[in-house]
Amino acid sequence: MKIKAKFLTIGIGSLPYVDAAKSVDQIFKAFDIPFWPQLPKRNFKENMYSQFSQGLPGLVIDERKRTIHVDSSKDLSEELAKICEAYISGDYNSFGITEEFTEGFYAFIRIANRYKPEYAKGHITGPVSFGLGVTDEKGKSIIYNDSLKEAFVKLLEMKAVWQIDKLKDVAKQVIIFIDEPYLTSFGSSFVNIRREDVISMLDSIIEGIHSKGAITGIHCCGNTDWSVITETKVDIINFDAYLYAENLSLYSRDIERFLIKGGCLAWGIVPTSNDALKETANSLFKRLSLQIENLEKKSIPRDLIISNLLLTPSCGMGTLSESLTEDIIKKLTDVAKLAKSIS
16 A cells, blocks of 8 residues: 655645635646545634544533533433444444534535546544544543443444545545644653553554555654554654754654555645745755755665655644735645656
8 A cells, every 4th residue: 555656735624714625626726636525614613633533432522612521420321332333343334424513525526427536535634633632521532431432432333434435436545644743742740541542543544544445644743652553554644843853853763664565655845834824845945854854864775765755734724814824825835746756
């Protein structure tokens, strides 16, 4: 399961638009690998935690307050059993995502037939971020509730596989990114999660995605222990190359092993902040080139790096202005053109 070309552009997921069809058309025109858009400004239910929460036992969504939590004071045994039964029987449609929670996904499916893409990218919120970001009625993260943890890991896997079944109807190859912003907190005094548990949760979902013949990616937009991610069975590691490439290079031996076994690095070279306005395609390409050279200096062969390289914005763009988003996408496209012409 390899992506054939190098320096292809791909997005993280969220965009600042409210018109789903317009967003999808823009994605197909701007990115080499199209993805369905998350549109949090359209609806709170498209927030990265709400969007994948349908079916979560004890779920409470307050759209007015823009909050989500689990009421664990109730008897959740019946809801927990439904998740387990669906998971064992393979009835993943029961836990798909309705259009109310993801208008961008359904617009993508409708419009993709016009473009007939080779690749299509979907995404889920990762288990670490989901489990830490969603709390119970007392404000405690549900990742520390063993019953709920088992349930939401299965739930996220089912939502990933459900996407794959739909996306396979419109594309030859499906890619699913697992978005894990909270991995930046792993190892801190504020997050008490064992390394083996992180790997186990991620691999459980990755194996489900692989079972459907799809490619997996993990997106983390900050500093983390990259050796944890390279120990998983993931195919693509997406990182903020604008700010944290130096941190990644500290794990050069782990990264080299990851690339040798067929892994791919997706470089988030265009910042998803106002920093993008002070950069040009040339300055960003120069930054990328220097970062690649830095990995080379750590004895990773250049051909190994270049032949397994994708380009992305550093993170999602759902909270940005439309004008800044369009500037970021344009610069990403131009950096890719420079890279393809010189390599």
